[in-house]
């Protein structure tokens with residue numbers, strides 16, 4: 001834990017030509033979407049505290065609250081335009097017949113429509129890092145990245161990213177235009193990308209941006225099952241936190257607790273230290289984006305960038321992922337591992 005004093009975190013580069021950012025970013029999704037009610041003032045204080053601590057990569061998407069998250073972040077981004085790196089995404093469209101559902105779209109007219117809408121909501125001239133959020137397998141990736149590259153030439157976007165892509169998709173995309181970052185789920189509970197995506201990213205000079213590094217909060221021990229969460233919380237439908245799976249998975253936190261005790265750290269800090277340390281394990285830059293809406297937690301989370309786990313501790317944590325009950329999405333075609 002920190003004493004609240006300002007001690008800025010280290011930095012890492014996004015891709016070979018991208019900006020240098022704080023080695024931990026901030027996931028802003030929960031401020032408007034998915035994880036129950038938020039307090040806007042507390043979220044704003046979290047953004048400011050993160051910046052003081054050296055967090056410069058802020059992650060949003062057009063899909064987070066149908067544009068609401070981008071609109072909410074806009075005043076903060078504008079107030080600190082030269083000090084923040086804005087990452088947003090396209091690719092998850094509202095279903096034409098059911099506004100509660102999403103469909104994946106990567107076609108050119110849709111991307112053109114999305115970039116204009118995001119620029120308008122964010123009220124900035126350019127987006128620093130523009131991700132394809134999900135892959136529409138009916139559109140060749142070369143075509144999608146070709147349009148994204150046009151956005152770079154037009155000055156609307158500075159760098160390109162892809163989320164939940166396979167190693168093959170990453171290689172094909174990178175051949176069209178350099179990819180600065182791949183964003184995928186990566187945590188003590190979700191390690192499927194280590195098989196193919198991580199080696200491809202290392203080889204191509206692409207930075208890995210792990211999302212849900214705290215297992216959507218489960219790895220902090222702050223909730224143990226879906227019923228602990230408020231109605232409408234997205235996690236209530238996720239296979240890992242429901243029924244018998246939740247009990248199996250809660251028991252998997254024991255080794256994390258042991259390591260946390262020896263460091264005088266929280267469970268969440270050990271989960272974040274583990275993801276961060278994968279940078280040296282796999283020899284590539286990694287910028288995790290834990291999500292929080294609370295200033296004290298951003299202090300706690302950024303302090304985890306300074307924790308170094310021993311070989312014995314890494315070995316103790318190693319078996320956890322293979323014992324996790326339940327897939328990370330109900331529909332695994334939503335994740336790159338479902339297509340590898």
Ligand SMILES: NC(=O)c1ccc[n+]([C@@H]2O[C@H](COP(=O)([O-])OP(=O)(O)OC[C@H]3O[C@@H](n4cnc5c(N)ncnc54)[C@H](OP(=O)(O)O)[C@@H]3O)[C@@H](O)[C@H]2O)c1
Pocket residue numbers: 026027028029030035059060133163164183184210211212213214215216217218220222268289290291292293294297298300301
């Ligand atoms: N590319 C994609 O498809 C994709 C998918 C999911 C997420 N994302 C991005 O990745 C970001 C992070 O992922 P995530 O938010 O899903 O999961 P996460 O970072 O693993 O966990 C976030 C949850 O943990 C809680 N939390 C954070 N710090 C904590 C601490 N120190 N102690 C206790 N609880 C703590 C948060 O609650 P409070 O907010 O109440 O603190 C929130 O409920 C998102 O914000 C989003 O920007 C991307």
